[in-house]
Amino acid sequence: MMDTKRTTFQNKWLPYVLLAPQLFITLIFFIWPAGQAVKSSFEREDPFGFSTVFVGLQHYARLMQDPNYLDSFLRTAVFAVAVTVISMLLGLLFAVAVDRLMRSARVYTTLLVWPYAVAPVVAGVLWFFLFNSSTGILPYYLSFFGIKWDHNLNGTHAMILIIIAAAWKQISYNFLFFLAGLQSVPHTLMEAAAIDGSGPIKRFFDISLPLLSPTTFFLFIVNVNYTMFDTFSIVDATTNGGPAQSTNILVYKVYQDGYLGLNLGSSSAQSVLLMLIVIVLIFVQFRFVERRVQY
């Protein structure tokens, strides 16, 4: 990861100049704020911001005892797993189907990739509209099954709404990576298996799926990362964390408590916990990328 070229340019100051913009921005807008978050997660500010006291792990201890926070943790986990599983499964199915087709593969790829480009806010608004209890088309169909849909009042409905919106946007991403993975399975391997008498479905489970395991693992991490952080705007555009905190996932709660609730200490402690989660995810991802080279 740290190699340079065999020969390098000899210049005392130029590399620093080249790196300066990136490093300045990173230090000022990433590392310094992160440090501040860590610092203020150990402090309490008086209501007027005149003085701060060091309170140690108090904010963290409170969070750990706060049923709201633990609840939010759980909801985030449900949300992340549901979105990841749904979008990966559909992405895989589409990829397998497209991979089977030769001539029309490109056309189908085009038909399936564009949701990636839809902004999360827009995705949220679209599904919000579809599920809108008074005028939406889906509640109308659901009523035939005796389901009275109302995501403004029913927490489960609200959670399903954001899960669908978030998964819908992510299918194309998973589809593309699975397709790339499938297309890199050597053709001769498939032919050899066919000669050995295994049909398409058996081949998929015996050969494609095991060879896709690095891609699957990689996508799992990326998807969890996506659902934990990039779905902020979906929540903000649809449920605002409600009803009754039922869709208040961790990132949204940081924002609510800090930016709207102005509870700086608690919000900072939440930020720090979230950072730890990302660090673990990134760490796993990169450890794994190193391993993937050997496959």
Add this chain to the structure above:
Amino acid sequence: MASIDIESVGKVYTGNVRAVTDINLAIKDGEFIVLVGPSGCGKSTLLRMLAGLETISEGAVKIGARVVNQVEPADRDIAMVFQNYALYPHMTVRQNLEYGLKNRKTPKAEIDARVAEAARMLEITQYLDRKPRALSGGQRQRVAMGRAIVRKPSVFLFDEPLSNLDAKLRVSMRGEIKRLQRRLGTTSIYVTHDQLEAMTLADRLVVLNGGKIEQVGSPLEVYHTPASTFVASFIGSPAMNLVKAECQGDKLVIGPAMISLNGYAPTSGAVTVGMRAEDLRVVTGDKGMPFAVEYVEELGSQRLVHGVVGDQSLTIALSGETEIPANMRIDIDPAKLHFFAQADGKRISAADRSGAAADAPSPAPVA
């Protein structure tokens, strides 16, 4: 044009990894020097130090009268041909040739004239407006040469320039490089691991092993009087036979066999003896050494007979028609034996073989 002086040059990489040790070499103006050796012997490192692409850890390199240790590659008045050609893929052939000259602020008319001349010389004029990817391997090689030529440098540096070509093209490009160098008279240093390429191109060969010079000399000097078992086994094909033997007075004992040295014994005791495959002859009667044939390689003009004397493997080169008798015996003119110390592999040139080195180069019987 320039001479090059390499004085006590060494290269140590970070982490104390030593690549090159104490190289001393005086290269005359216009000379064609080939650095040859197995991979990892330091030949490329040495060349790259001359080019200025590697820093010189020890010693000094002079091009002309100037010490160039601290001089940028572009200011050393050299041009380099790389193994993978390193043509700029997004530029046309013409732009590739012009690039170095433009960077030097050469006047436009001059650039055009030089490019035209080099293109004519290398017969690539019709490709000048193509991109490198539209050229064959041989044509790319010519463009790489052209890029060196247009610069009119004092020194050409070649880093295994032919190793990416197929065998046939390699032979013809080899001839072309030699012809071009003769015509331009530019001092050239050429790195290769191919001993045949080295032999055919060089005015002088520099055989390197483990970062040190094993021997410097003309191709025939190196071929006929290798300075060590390493050189003996590296230069020439098939490789020189090296067997363990013992000098007992005027007799050389090789396992169960014994041959007379006719006063050529340079030393006594255990030695490594070198015999060129083509110097060994088939003899009749009970002279020479018994040779048990294992297999024969037919090369058309030659037959390479592999077998053993005692428990030591030998290869003999015979002319294509020679019959191979059932109980074969072989012999060699003692004057054509090479003696090496068993301890360090260095050549033993005895005082009693006065002028042996001078009169040694006798034409090889079969080529």
Add this chain to the structure above:
Amino acid sequence: MVENRPFLTFLTHAFLLCGFVVVAFPVYVAIIASTHDAQTLMSTTMPLLPGSHFIENYRTIFTSASAANGLPAYPLMAMNSMIMAIVITIGKIVISILSAFAIVYFRFRFRQLAFWIIFITLMLPVEVRIMPTYKIVADLGMLNSWAGLIIPLVASATATFLFRQFFMTVPEEMMEAARVDGAGPMKFFKDILLPLSRTNIAALCVILFIYGWVQYLWPMLVTTDPSYYTLMMGMKRMVAVQDGEVQWNLVMAASVLAMLPPVAIVIFMQRLFIRGLTETEK
């Protein structure tokens, strides 16, 4: 395909077409809704065939809808979104390619440290450091400014790593040949490295444009002045009307318009898009 199984192929096509219908359904409904008047959408079940208010709705979006929702004029928001996406794209590419060049082609003190500092940005998405970053921007007086909107977003570890990875595959001899040809570092960068990176830059442009276009949280935090509003913020405001009914026909028209540029880019530059996506995530 290894063997020919017409029925399975038929099933595959059927499955994919169904998949497409499901995936495209929300957008289809959005387009249909944008052709009806508000009354139709409110009073009956959502129709699935186009209505007759297409031109009217989109005209309203461009003219009076913004003011009715307390938003700046639509063209201004569209322009803001465009500026944001383009400047972020260019900024990220310039900053990243220069960093990668420094890291790959130079050896210098603190190189390792610089690399790790850049790497850390991966671990700190805006969402987790909202408050302190907002505070910094406020302290620097960059709230309600283009600088505050854009500069904190242009650092990019992924783009830097992409370029680094690409530079490592450029043959060593390319730079050595250029040096022998008398090119200094910046000349080599401009004459050789930049042209060689063209495809990578283009692929990255596609991805980064989308990234910039869909930005939501950050603009919402640092701009309270409506003249900096982007389409994404406009969307949200139109849905979150305090009192009265949401004008879904207009919201859907706005959604369709907001989707158009990035979706068009993905469809028409599919190859670059796929390349950019799969390369940046390595």
